[in-house]
Amino acid sequence: MWIIAVTLLVFTGAINGDDWSYDYETQWPGACTSGTQQSPINIMSRDALVDKHGAHIKGPLVFRGYSNVNASGENNGHTVIWTIEEDEPMPILSGGPLRGNYSFLQFHLHWLSEHAIDGMKYPMEIHFLHIKTGLTVEEALQRPDGLAVIAVICQVHSGEESEYALEELSPMLPKIINQSKLPASVIDLTRLFSPNMQSYYTYHGSLTTPQCQEVVTWIVMDTPLIISDTQYKLFSKVDVGGIDNYRSLQPVNRVIYRSNASLTLPSSLGLIAALLNLSTTMSSIVSKGVCTVVNLKRKFWGNKVQDCNKTE
Known part of the structure; x- marks a missing residue:
């Protein structure tokens, strides 16, 4: 039951109830207004440190078990979220800037994107939430490395080839336009991955919803996932209390690292x-x-x- 508990605790505002809104960010509780390393941020590529010697990014990211994940969908009033079913094998994330293994819990979506890269926002951003393997919820929320979030930015293109990424999710959206739940189904999460999952920025930050605890290792992919215009329009119909569900950009004021794969070399x-x-x-x-x-x-x-x- 702890998997479901952490999801509710962290992302539906269960700590202080659901009484918060993207329209009133200045009234958010906890570290949201008092923290010093909040997320999301505008990532400037020229300012990011390329970790050529592996001092911070130690090897490639490793993804295990993301192809067939049994998860249930829900509109919780703030986002659409798919949570792994209890007692199902959890996908495991490791490598890169992470020290140890992190267990996948759920993914959810923001429109527009929460992060910006070189001042540019994107139509959508997908967050894959992980908890450090072996920790309880309370322990994870007290440790600076308790959670890890993979962020995938999305770009909208036309054409049938753009339908692939969200093809499994699109049929579910009309059923959760209003705040409701869906039965579990098997989802291939790799469809939602960036085309280059080794090309990213990473920094220490916070959750982007109350109470905005500063316990997250962020891994922000810099190569957009392509989605279709038709699919993107479906999200504008989902009831999340407004037309969008992203938090405003926060001060950077910290070191941002850049993976070697993010460097663009001439062909x-x-x-x-x-x-x-x-x-x-x-x-x-x-x-x-x-x-x-x-x-x-x-x-x-x-x-x-x-x-x-x-x-x-």
Whole structure:
């Protein structure tokens, strides 16, 4: 029963009841107004530290058991959320900036995105909540590394190929437009993963709902998941007390790390093209230099000079 308990405790406002709203963030309780390392934030890529030597990010992220997860859906009045069923094997997350294993509990969605990257917000953000394996709820909420959240940003494109990511969830949305629950069903969570799950930013922050405890290791993917316009419109019909359900950006005031995979290197073709262009430019410069020397000789002997600007 502790899995269901932690989900209710952390994400439905059970600590202080459900009496909170995205329209009145300044009235949120707990660390939401007093904390110093709150989430979400605007991540500036130029300011993020690339962990080339693995001082903070120790190896790749490892995902085990995310392909077939038995979870039940619900509209809790703040978001749509899918919670793993009690007694089901829990997917396990490890590696990257994490020390030890983290057990998956649930995923939920925000529209617009909560995080921004280089000042840009995205249409949607998916959060995968994990608790450090072996901890109770109370212990996790008291430790700075008690929870880990994978955040996947989403971009809207048109076309049938954009339907794949949310294809399993879309049929469920009309049934939970109002605040209601769905029976459990098997979901392939890897469909909701970023195209590159090793390319991300990571920092220490908080939950983005009351009481905003600062116990979260955030792992924010920087490569958007593509969803369809038709699917995205379905979420605007879900009753979450307003047209959106994201918290405002909070002060950064802390170190943000960037995985090595997030560095964009020139492609092989682009590099070759650049080298060819450089070679052509150098060849042109040399040719004009030779032309100038030849013209000096031509002038000395009284011959007609050549236009070096036409030299190829």
